[in-house]
C-alpha cells in the first residue's frame with residue numbers, strides 16, 4: 010500500500026505551455042508572467058512546454074521566437090524545453106490504458122456531419138453520442154472519443170472560485186485521438202502535466218471550461234489533479250480576444266519593462282510608474298515581492314485600448 014502524498018506539501022511545479030502558432034502577444038505574456046510569478050514566489054520550478062502536437066497548425070521558427078521573447082522579458086524557465094511533438098509514445102500508452110478499460114470508442118462522424126448539433130456557450134459542438142453503439146460501416150480512419158458519464162465535475166479555481174460542469178451535458182463524449190492519428194490536446198495536456206510533476210496550472214481563462222474534461226481524464230488515468238488558476242484574457246476595446254490567429258501585434262523587441270508593467274497591471278498588480286521604465290530586473294523583483302494571486306481580477310477577460 011502506498012500513502013498518497015499530501016498535495017499541500019508537494020513542491021511547487023508550474024509550467025507555461027504555448028502553442029507555436031504565432032509569437033507571444035500581450036495576452037500570452039499575461040499568462041506567462043502570471044504563472045512564472047506564482048511559481049517563483051512559491052519557490053517552485055517553472056517549466057516550458059511547447060504544445061506543438063497539432064503539427065499542421067504550427068508555424069516554423071515560432072517555438073524559437075517564443076523562447077527568445079520569454080528570455081527577453083526575464084522569464085527564465087527551469088530544465089530542458091519539452092516538445093509535445095516528441096512525446097507520442099507516452100500519449101499512446103495513456104490512450105491504450107483508456108482503450109483497455111473500455112473508456113474509449115471509435116467515431117466516424119465528421120465535423121460536417123455534426124454541424125447541425127447544438128453548441129455550448131463556448132461554441133463547441135455537443136457530441137450526441139451517435140457512434141456509442143457502433144461505428145457506421147465503411148469508416149476506415151475513425152477518431153476516438155472518451156465515454157463521458159453524467160456526473161458533475163467541480164474544482165476550486167484559485168482565481169475564479171468553485172466551478173462545476175457536467176461534461177456529459179456540456180460537451181458529450183470528446184475526442185482523445187483524432188481521425189488523422191494525432192492525439193488530442195485534452196489527452197496530451199493531462200499526460201504531460203502528470204509526467205512533468207506539475208502541481209499548479211496557471212493559464213488563460215480560454216481553457217477554463219476545458220478543465221473539467223481534463224479532470225475526468227486524470228481520474229480515469231489514475232493521475233493527480235493539479236491546482237488550477239485561470240487568468241483573465243486580454244481583449245481589444247471591442248471585446249475581441251487578442252489571439253495569434255487574428256494577427257494580434259507581436260511583442261516588440263525592446264521596451265520589455267513597459268510590456269511587463271502592462272501585463273502586471275492586467276494581473277491586478279500595477280507597478281509604481283517609476284519602475285515601468287525599467288530596468289526590467291527591478292520591475293520583476295518588485296513583482297515577486299508583491300505577487301498575490303488573490304489580487305488577480307476574477308474576470309474572464311479584460312479589455313485594453315489598442316496595443
Ligand SMILES: [Zn+2]
Pocket residue numbers: 115116117118138139140141
Ligand atoms: Zn460519431
